[in-house]
Amino acid sequence: LLNNLNFIFDTSSTGGIFIDTATGFSNLFxxxxxxxxxxxxxxxxxxxxxxxxxxxxxxxxxxxxxxxxSQTKELLNKTNCKKGSYNYTVAIPQIFAEGNYLLKIKAGNNVIVKKLILKK
Known part of the structure; x- marks a missing residue:
């Protein structure tokens, strides 16, 4: 189903799922x-x-x-980003209600998911 992808799932608390064999970003990432x-x-x-x-x-x-x-929004989609550092500030649409969200970041074959909290 999800061949050739590496995953990290990061929560904002002390627990979470890290699917890899090391702590932090491994050499694979x-x-x-x-x-x-x-x-x-x-x-x-x-x-x-x-x-x-x-x-x-x-x-x-x-x-x-x-x-x-139930709600999704693509915040960023960049093709062929060159090696280096990137800093983006993205606006969150007002239609999103307070609550828990997942931010999915896909870079090449890596997928990182972070749990975020929206407070208005």
């Missing part, structure tokens, strides 16, 4: 696209800052998904 990633603030209100560093040229897509999957 670093060698296949994303070196580091930071999303803030959390909780957020009307915008998010998304910072990441790439180890090679890859396509990057960022999507905000309500926890029940």
């Amino acid at each position: 670093i060698n296949s696209g994303i070196v580091s990633m930071n999303v803030f603030p959390n909780p957020f209100a009307n915008q998010l800052n998304i910072n990441f560093e790439l180890s090679q040229d890859v396509d990057v897509a960022v999507e905000l998904i309500s926890i029940n999957g």
Whole structure:
């Protein structure tokens, strides 16, 4: 179903699911696209800052998904991002209600999911 993809699922509390064999970003992630990633603030209100560093040229897509999957919004879709650091500030549409959300970041063959909280 999801062949050739690496996943990290990160929650904003002490627990979470990390599907890999090491803590933090493993060499598998670093060698296949994303070196580091930071999303803030959390909780957020009307915008998010998304910072990441790439180890090679890859396509990057960022999507905000309500926890029940009823609302989705593509926040970023960049093809052939060059190796280096990127900093984006993205506006969150007003139609999104307060609550828990998932931010899905796909860079090359890597998928990172972060749990976020929207507070208005």
